[in-house]
Amino acid sequence: MLLQPPPALPRTAPRGIFITGTDTGIGKTLTSAILTKAWQGTYWKPFQTGLAEEAGDTPTIQHLTGLPAEHILPPTYALQAPLSPAAASVLEGVTLEPEQLTLPEAPHSPLIVEGAGGLMVPLTDDMLMIDLIAQLGLPVILVTRSGLGTLNHTLLSLEALYQRRIPVLGFITNGPKMPENSRTLERLGQCRALHHIPAPPSAPETKDISRIAAQIPPWKSLW
Ligand SMILES: Nc1ncnc2c1ncn2[C@@H]1O[C@H](COP(=O)(O)OP(=O)(O)OP(=O)(O)O)[C@@H](O)[C@H]1O
Ligand SMILES: C[C@H](N)[C@H](N)CCCCCC(=O)O
Numbered sequence: 130m131l132l133q134p135p136p137a138l139p140r141t142a143p144r145g146i147f148i149t150g151t152d153t154g155i156g157k158t159l160t161s162a163i164l165t166k167a168w169q170g171t172y173w174k175p176f177q178t179g180l181a182e183e184a185g186d187t188p189t190i191q192h193l194t195g196l197p198a199e200h201i202l203p204p205t206y207a208l209q210a211p212l213s214p215a216a217a218s219v220l221e222g223v224t225l226e227p228e229q230l231t232l233p234e235a236p237h238s239p240l241i242v243e244g245a246g247g248l249m250v251p252l253t254d255d256m257l258m259i260d261l262i263a264q265l266g267l268p269v270i271l272v273t274r275s276g277l278g279t280l281n282h283t284l285l286s287l288e289a290l291y292q293r294r295i296p297v298l299g300f301i302t303n304g305p306k307m308p309e310n311s312r313t314l315e316r317l318g319q320c321r322a323l324h325h326i327p328a329p330p331s332a333p334e335t336k337d338i339s340r341i342a343a344q345i346p347p348w349k350s351l352w
């Protein structure tokens with residue numbers, strides 16, 4: 130057995146899905162935009178950092194999806210420093226209480242929750258992003274790069290998720306088309322390749338993401 134056995138997925142559609150990734154900048158927001166558009170759901174980014182340098186993921190989702198404001202919830206914590214929530218909160222004197230977080234009411238189902246960075250990002254001195262995922266009780270979609278290096282990063286992330294018994298609906302690859310890597314990850318990771326997001330110049334955010342959203346299976350058909 131290469132990895133821990135994957136936990137079973139829920140048999141009926143859950144309240145939502147948690148979008149995590151193998152790194153920061155891997156494409157979680159792009160993926161979240163595509164999925165929120167495809168499923169006409171509700172987007173939520175509980176922890177946003179880096180606002181001193183970027184507009185933030187929530188306005189990016191608004192821009193990419195063009196959905197009405199009711200489909201997009203505000204971040205629970207919005208920090209300036211381009212750091213982990215734990216580090217940014219200390220710098221900015223903000224107390225984070227991730228252990229208090231529960232799933233918000235979503236005006237439109239499903240709820241699409243985006244993490245910050247990857248699984249092992251510290252939220253506080255004793256809580257990681259992966260612990261929040263377990264606490265919220267949602268299954269996961271893992272965003273990963275399609276090219277060289279992805280086998281290690283993706284299998285490491287899957288191992289961590291399986292060890293904490295967090296169900297994984299599948300992974301989404303981002304970048305140049307590398308079907309061999311997707312097949313290897315399906316086999317060794319015992320995980321479904323859900324979709325592939327092409328790299329530039331056909332990148333969705335330089336074109337209307339509706340084209341890619343239209344290729345995503347309906348939410349209810351995935352359970
Ligand atoms: N397939 C792609 N084609 C072109 N640009 C891309 C693609 N995927 C990601 N990008 C760009 O790379 C940058 C990082 O992507 P994104 O914001 O989705 O990362 P992230 O995983 O959400 O990062 P964070 O951890 O900060 O939330 C963005 O500017 C995005 O537009
Ligand atoms: C600032 C960035 N865009 C993300 N919001 C936060 C990424 C934290 C990564 C921490 C780490 O893994 O080193």
Ligand SMILES: [Mg+2]
Binds near residue numbers: 159186243
């Ligand atoms: Mg993002």
